[in-house]
Amino acid sequence: MSLNELMIMRHEWALVAVALVLLIAEIAMPVEKKKQINGLAAALAAVVVVLGFLPAQYGSLFGGMYVTDPLRILMKNILNIGVLLIILQSVSWLRQDLYHDRSSEFYLLTFASLIGVNYMISSGHFLMFYLGLELTTIPIAALASYEQFKSKSAEAGIKLILSSAFSSAILLFGISVLYAANGNLYFESFELSSSLINTLGFIFFFSGLAFKISIVPFHLWTADVYEGSPTNVTSYLSVISKGSAIFILVIVLFTLFNSIQLLWQDVLYATSILTMTIGNLFAIRQQNLKRFLAFSSIAQAGFIMLGVINASALGMATVIYFMLVYVFSNLAAFGVIQTVGHASGKITIDDYNGLYKTNPQLSLVMMLALFSLAGIPPLAGFFGKFFLFTAVAESGFYVLLTIAVLNTVISLYYYLLVVKAMFINTNATPIAAFKSDYAMRISLVICVVGILVTGFYSPVFEYIKNLCETF
């Protein structure tokens, strides 16, 4: 393999190298120095992110099994940044004595899953795509049961592995039907006619992927798994694993299934209405903040489908832009939940009453994150949603647009409930004032800067749109 070819695959190579370095460090380091692995992992994640931004050639490898182009590199970079933020957020949690001998497992499995994400986005063949998908899910199922002495964590792991095995089976069946109809699995030379068998294959394929994105009616595992997993694993599930599935869905729909566009637009029309409405209505009743964000992330997936439904470069650009904003907003919210939960063990909305009095900075970060998720004007989330709505309006689905706008109003209500709890409600026993560690602060600052900058700085969207138009 020449250097040029190495550079084409640099994301994956870097991640494999990082995983191996961590494994060797875990084997070679004496027990009392194990806490240094946390810092090492964060530094290596930063190196991976920087390496991803280097300019390099694009092309395909392994006879078309592996493809890169500027757009896919952008998607990988977005998700790599997300993983860097998650690793920064988990440092203080894993520095506890309880985990000092196991912290490298968390990083190893996270990087292994990220390798899967990168391969999945770069796949040029259905089997490559499937391998990437499995590599993404299985390490995360192990991580969901990381807190080995909590029964909820074990339950989350079991539920995730069972539901993902089920969804993989459905997805594989879809792929095999598509193969039976077309005799070809390469994305490049995949030609689809609109016949019954292709429709069948597409429906199964889409259902399998919808499990990963937790689109209604395939969302039932989400709330339990998100609640039971450790908070950092939850944020990985809701940002990285969901984001990668959305990215590959967009790529596949816009290239392979272009010829049955009318069919998938109908499917997405129905599922996006269901996803938004059910996600929002269930979120209102949640007291546990992790469950709350689980349903909120289901609703956000519904909003993202609005962009996909506009089957053009504009729709693609809005989806990627929204995901970029979503990474920062959601990780800021999860970061606050993580650090508050780590310091006080409290997780319900009522516990957050009066948080502003004791921890004003964290409350402000949480408020910005929730406002951005809700889509309140000066923040990036507003522009994200605004562009999605523009995309729907452009494709002429006005009924869908109305329902989406109504759903935004509902979501505003429950996001503001949390903000009200933090800023207005009084509490006899508020969460005591505490200082979060440096890594967490760096991560939260990056998130806040991301929320503000991606909104105000318009070249970001222009850049994504240009990439999508040349895709």
Add this chain to the structure above:
Amino acid sequence: MSSEALIIFFLGGVVMVGAGILASNLLAPKSSNLQKAEPYECGVPTQGTSWIQFRVGYYLFAILFLIFDVETVFIFPWAVAMKKVGLSAFIEILLFLIILGLGLLYAWKKKALKWE
């Protein structure tokens, strides 16, 4: 492939399987005794329930065995074609073996190989 072929294939599958089950149900002589209901008909009467707890150590050993079992599946085709595929494949298979070896070292370090 047209959709008619798919429907015929599907119906054909249902009919073939259904007819087989139905025919064996109608034609086969029926007799029943206690021994037939047992899970294993090896001659020795079964004792107790099969829902027992067993050491998780067996499971770990099985997993470690499986890794190196699968390893041979990859090494064998490489060994057959070694002269044709050349040096780069040799380096690749070495990398593969080193990574697997690291995994074994890790398991060793974590005391997965210790039978207590």
